[in-house]
Amino acid sequence: MNDQDTAPGRPADALDVRHDTFTVSRRLDASPAAVFAAFADTAIRRRWFKLPGAGATYQHEFGVGGGETAQSTFTVMDAPPEHLDYRSRYIDIVPDQRIVFAYESTVNDVRRWTSLVTVLLADEAGSTRLTWTEQVTFLTRTGDGSADLPHLRGGTALRLNGLAAALQPPA
Template sequence: MVRHDTFTISRHLDVPPGEVFTAFADTTIRRRWFRLPGHAASYEHDFRVGGGETARSTYTGLDTAPERLEYRSRYIDILGVRRIVYNYEAIIDDQLRWTSLVTVQLDAETHGTRLHWTEQAAFVRYTGDGGTDLAHLRGATVLRLNGLDAALQPRPPRRPPVDVRTGLRD
């Protein structure tokens, strides 16, 4: 049996839609907020219709065996700085766990952008009745959007290092 779930998360971001769009399109900025958990991660990103992203990592949880994680996406529709539609697959230890269709809509608001993230997931393998997996996906999406928001914040200037002999900054 396949379990389905659809959810929408909306939030205000303090930058214009063009900057939010760039955080999806620009690989350097994207790496600041889109990452797989674990170590030995690798990423390939091609932001265009028909392009996509592949990410792999190895995750070891507390008292669990290492898991090989893989994420594969394909961009279906990109409408300027207003909309991104893509699908992705989540694969754990070479087994497809779920696939999703995601629509990201960016609407200009006073002092920023209203982002609407709608995800339609189909869990083909799940734990128990699937309720934990659905909650995990929703929670992980909230965390990912928190990372997006943080990546969009101005970065503080780097402070010069403290000289260990004098305790003063250069």
Template sequence: MTTPAPAEVQHDTFTVTLELAVPPELVYEAFADPAVRRRWFRLPGRDASYEHDFRVGGGESARSTFRAVDGTTERLAYDSRFVDLVPAQRIVLTYETHVNDVLRWTALVTVALDPTDDGTRLRWTEQVAFVTPTGDGTHDLPHVRGGVRLQLNGLAGALGLPR
């Protein structure tokens, strides 16, 4: 019996930009403060647990159980590590996403916080490697990009801004 060859790792890079009518210090704090972060960063599903250590070398860990529309259950896991933190300017982190204990994708993320006349321009740039694709992988990048957009909409809401 032969073992199937692993799928080729697919790579992609994307940037999402969001204009926020608050200063960069408040946006940075929304990443740093665990109570504020919980209001806008969540895994789907139930029985969620979160750990947050916002310092270089620290990271974030989240776990949940998700029941899909078809009734199947997935165990979701997110683990990150903060690589570079410059208050009110930049956050660089790496993260991994596991589904049912299988590494699905990993990424390097740079969040740039640029002051503007009206507040902050947030630029989220993600370099992602899809290690275990879903099917043929065509829906993986739109899924990750959409998840980032949902998170950032939640960030705006946590800051008391319209989404």
């Protein structure tokens, strides 16, 4: 038995997991090549892919077999700080068309969920239809778990709003 098996917040029954799938779609006012570059180019990526909290650190290697690690400390009033940890690995990349990656999210050393994400980029006459499909396994619930999927889906929607903003020319 390792520390992950006995960590606070881990369900007593290791079979107590929940699986969900969601899709978020956006029309972006940029070419598929520009949207793809916003995923691939670390400087552009830092403008829209951010963990909440303070003191964030990031390492990013865009390529099949590469991935990203990110850590931050998130503080809410009247609650102890939470250490957030994100780790991903790129599985499949087709330039300007598709990115497939897997990632895991950890809070205070407890793995909360892991996901497989497929990002499709379709050309729509000078703009891009981005379709983000995420298959998630919740390993440790927050409370009764009813807010976990809406929280994740909402965070993804906000992140994609940030991507749209990062694609706009500087004012």
